[in-house]
Amino acid sequence: MPQALSAKEQSLFRTVVRNYEDKQYKKGIKAADQILKKNPKHGDTLAMKALIMNSQGKTEEAFALAKVALQCDMKSHVCWHVYGLLWRAVKNFEEAIKAYKFALRLEPDSAQIQRDLALLQVQMRDYQGYLTSRKSMLQSKSHVRQSWTALAVAHHLNGELAEAEGVLTTYEETLKNPPSRTDFENSEALMYKNSIIAEQGDYQKALDHLESACKHTLDRLAVLEARATYLTKLGKKEEATKAYRALIERNSELKKYYDGLIEAMGIDAADHEAMKAVYDEYAEKYPRNDAARRLPLDFLESDDFRETADLYIHRMLDKGVPSTFANLKHLYSSPLKRETLPALVQKYIDSGKSEANEEPKRNGDTSKGASAAYYFLAQHYNYYLSRDLDKAMEFIEKAIELEPKSVDFHMTKARIWKHYGDTNKASEIMEQARALDTRDRHINTKAAKYKLRNNETDDALKTMGMFTRAETVGGPLADLHDMQCVWFLTEDGQSYARQGNIGLALKRFTSIYNIFDVWQEDQFDFHSFSLRKGQMRAYVEMIRWEDQLREHPFYTRAALSAINVYLKMHDKPSNTNGTAEGEEDAAERKKAAKKARKEAQKAEREALAKKNEPNKATKEGDNDPKKKDDDPDGSKLAATTEPVNDAMKFLTPLLQFSPKSIDAQIAGFEVYIRRRKYLLALRCLLAASALDKDNSKVHSQTIRFKLALDRDLASLDPKAAAVIKSEFTLIPSGTSLTQFNNAYLSAHKDWARRTLASLSSRKLLADSLAPSADADVVAVLKLDSVTLEEAAEGLELLKSWKSGEIEAFRKAAAAKWPKATVFAATS
Template sequence: MPQPLNPKDQSLFRQVVRNFELKQYKKGIKTADQVLKKNPNHGDTQAMKALILSHLGQSEEAFALGKEALRNDMKSHITWHVYGLLYRQEKNYEEAIKAYRFALRIEPESAPIQRDLALLQMQMRDFQGYITSRTAMLQAHPALRQNWTALAIAHHLSGDLEEAEKVLTTYEETLKGTPSVSNMEHSEATLYKNTIIAETGNLERALEHLEKYGYRCTDVLAVMEMKADYLLRLGRKSEAEQAYTALLERNPENSIYYDGLIKAKGVAEDDHKALKALYDEWVEKNPRGDSARRIPLDFLEGEDFKQAVDAYLQRMLKKGVPSLFANIKSLYSNPSKRDVVQALVEGYVAGNAAQANGSSESKDNEFLVSSYYFLAQHYNYELSRDLTKAMEYVDKAIELSPKSVEYQLTKARTWKHYGNTIKAAEEMEKARLLDEKDRYINTKAAKYQLRNNENDKALENMSKFTRNETVGGAMGDLHEMQCVWYLTEDGEAYLRQKKLALALKRFHGVFNIFDTWQEDQFDFHSFSLRKGMIRAYVDMVRWEDRLREHPFYTRMAVSAIKAYLLLHDQPDLAYGPIADGAEGLNDEERKKALKKAKREQQRLEKVEADKREARKAAAANAKSIDGEVKKEDSDPLGNTLVQTKEPLKDAMKFLTPLLNLDSQNIEAQTLGFEVYFRRNKHVLAVKCLAAAHAIDPSNPTLHLQLLQFRKALDTPSEPLDPKIAEVVNAEFEKLFPKSQTLEEFNDSFLTANKNSALHVQAALSGRQFLNKDSATQNEKDLLATLDSVDIMMSEAMAGLDLLNKWGSDKAAYAEKALKKWPESSLFKLD
């Protein structure tokens, strides 16, 4: 039982609780100390003081005091509840749930403990536990609508749609009167119930429910969309036609509504004449609109397409719409349409359409410069690329409009496609200087500088739009603002330079941002119920479940795993890029290189320490946007991360979500093999090989890994456990038949893929792996790949990296590549 306090101290204890709730933390600690001075072993007061300390960032002291509170009063629900709150603060939800359950055993009727337990169960997706908690909360307070709604959500997300609907219906039956039309909570609950009915597949009943109650819902658009969708799926086409017509009258730019209307009218996909007539009707109704003019370009062919695209291009070029090319480039997948567009716009430039585009000189110039800009983008695009012409047209556009940011940006992009990262960064910087208040062009300039490995310049540019007075300066603000694209690009730039400490620091920063997004949902478990935003809440929960499928996570995680693999294979890189290549030196030279690298690392640490010291006074008062005091980063250079003793184990932190949520990503599977193979996890390694083989059996990286794994199985460094060996061999034989030798397998791969540079490189790498004496012939064959007319610059760069991996001379290869791509800076050796 909780220890008794005299009335005065009891009043002080209640004051501690109020201080905590009002975030008056210093007053709370002072008041708690008053109580503890007379009652030093009072567990509840110690627990509340521990909770306040945790909110002040003193987690170690808080946990120590929380444990002492438990020892002093094991039978107090307050001490157990606070102990759970301390774990929740540390994001250790499993332990927090255990503590809450202990608290509930002592005080089963406590609403705050029951609520906190339910929120954590939802966070952990323990739906059965959530159902139990929400049922108990409903029984305790059946008058609160949010308790009914929460229980319905629990059943819905656990997959029991029938029970979810039943809960909502039961609550509706308890209502004495019909809520007012302005009651948004009731409106949302009605639409939520309708979505549940629809998810059961009973669209007829969903439509009946919508028609009966939908007119009272405040989200009119949602009701209209749901009704149109149900009618169409039920085959009631005349009614669906009316419904989609009503939607288009509200928003004639929504292409989904047009698709629905076409299906409702029963117009065949290949009846281009009828489709064009339908869209023309909406052009007349909405003469200023774009969608009804643009969509027909996707299905029209021949002369009809030419006339329609001619009218569309002229209209947009007259207005000088910068996004015109972005709007129609999807047509380029059809070569004939691409050629028509090219011929038309080149005709405009030649003056064939001058009479149709106004008589004043200014309008002629505006049309002409827009046409130049369009052609510059056209010839820059991968499906119609001619960089010489792209540069010619963008220079003409810049000549007519020298202060246009868009034209200068396109010139920088042209240099990027040339492979000249230096010129691209310079031209993008010129574009930035044309409008220094434009955040977009500022970020583009920073990105191009990062692609050119100019990390400091990029950060300087970004600092023009960051709160540099915050803790950590510009970089600290970029972390706080969760600028994922910049941190990823910055990390990749450091990875290219083999500055693994800073690369890992950035990648872990992005990983932590995704963790924050995962944790941010916690507050919405209660907020959304209070506000009645149920449908949006359910969508958010489902989105959070697939969060790490996001392309930004995949890209960052792939780079982080590569960094850890590099660190495992070359541990000396922990001391900096100067140690790179030290394996080719003798012992004395290697020691000198390492010593130099360590000195540089120490110098950078001192510089960073001086910066921290200079910011110390400001940092004491520095706060984030939400007012929370932020601590200075104790490891800004990432040296703690890079000094890890188990890089492969650390890589698993990034790899596991990739394999679980993005299993169709072949790069994730091949990287998974690399990690598991190095960790001697043969069963998991062959599982990754099988998954990669199912995605693309001819993948070049997979081919090399199959050779590597087969050789490892044939000549193991250590014998495998017989049971493991049996499973691995049985699975691997499906991918690599025993009837083929390693050399035969590699040769057949080369023969089957001799027209692909990347596949040839993989086969040559396999030959090098199997026979070191073939190095000279491999170098000649690799050089010959540059004669292919189809080889891309990125593929040629992969060949250069391959020579570097072999330890071969790169001069001849680089010289030949430079002749093929003379404008590129990628093949210029230092």
């Protein structure tokens, strides 16, 4: 048992707690030491000292001291609470929950411990535990609305919608006086309750509640949208039609309002004339409206489409709207519309309309319509479904001739060069576009992106530095990290990967992984904040979004890039610097590492100078130590001896949250097959095959899996082998791998990437009777459908074989894509 404190020491202990809360850590440590001098085994004081030390960055010492505190007083709720806080600080929420539960058993009436436990439970999605905690908290604070609302949310998240509605209703019945109409919390609570009723599918009840309880709700737009939806669901066409018309009056550019109106009116999707009449009505009513004129193009066909598109294109080109093509390119999935749109634009040019429009002139330009039309055609021929880069370049040059200072035109010219395969020229032109408007952040980021694609990492960072904070310690890169600029970090990492700088590449991808962790952890504060503000609808939406956070394309792209780097490290072991290439690449990496170390040292010096700046008042809490980066150049990441195991960190969330991504399943197979986890590899292979059985990589992986299985079957566990034999049915029974591969090649001989996969598999099978795959790879260039990217893959394939056909392939590809630098002769 702990020693009892005297009145003076009890007062001193309260001072320790107050110093911790006020972030006066040195004073807190001093006061704690005074108590411990006379009572060295006082657990609560030891615990508070540990908490203060943790705030000073002494995490290991804090944990050691907290364990001593527990040994001194195992039955102190303060010691267990502090122990939980320490675990929470290092993001180990499972251990923190265990500690809080111990503390709660010792002090069941502690509101603070109960609240901390509840927040961790919802963070870890332990909805049943969260529900139990909220019930207990309601009993102690039944007079507070937040307690009732929090319990309703707990029921809602746990899937108990009726109970959630009942809790909110019970609280409403306890109110003696109706809340003020301007009470935001009450307004949000009513709308939240209405959303729960609707989520149960009882739209009539939801409508009745909306029209009675929510008629004075502050969020009027949400009420109008919900009412229109409920009326439509209930088949009340006339009222639903009026409701959607009222919404269109508020915002005539929102597509979902038009869709709702058409549905409410009961217009069949095949009745194009009736649908068009609805849009025409609003196009006439709102002369400046774009949506009512553009949306009919989605469903109109033949002459009706041509007539409507002609009017729309003329209107947009007369105004010189740069986004005209962007508004219409989704129509290119229809071959008829893909042919019609450029013909209408060409007709516009030929008719002379482009030179004689009555719209206001831009910057004194008398040929705005012509330049807009040329710009449209340039984008049309640059688009992947209608690509003709020579024509695209011809039209963009005409547009630039008319408007030489247009940023948009120069950007498109850079994109054309990118599609030509000349990243250097593309970067150069994009830099010219940036110079035309140095105050535009968008073009600045575009220029930086193109520099990264051209492996100009230093110049790209300087370009981004024009819009970062100059005072940030660590320079532009540190500020981009602080701003969580994921796109830049991804492109930067991919650029370093192409250059062979594995360390910095992995450093960038790991930074992105950590940013997603931060986004996951950032929700913690909103569990209590949303309750205080009463914004329950937004809170539940945030919880559901966070549950699918790593489905985001940003994470997928970075994770796949990192996995690819790790796989290459495994397949071609590198030296201690992470290099696997020649001396020149090693020298480049060494130079980059030296530069990174210098930048880190400079940042430290700046931080120290700032901290020691004289005559500057600082608070004690402001001097909290920041975590130092002990691997600025990523050399520790590159020095890993188990790259495939490290890849699992990126792969696991990818497979968990993006099971429908074929790229994720393909990456999963590559990792598991190298780890000899054949059941897991088969699961990924079957999932990928279900998504696209004709995919080139799925075909190659099927053959590789069969070869690996034949090699290692005897060493597998009998039960695992039996499961694999029963589930692996991708290769028909009685068919040899050669026959399977030849059948695939025959079926997909007009597909370049699939042909390359078959030829690669032929090489792998080492069939002595089969013709040489090398010459067939060169023959792939004769296919009409082959793309620049596929040709580049073919060249890499020949290089991996160290084939004698490399030069022949390069010359043939260079003749087909003369501007592509990837096929340029090496000196």
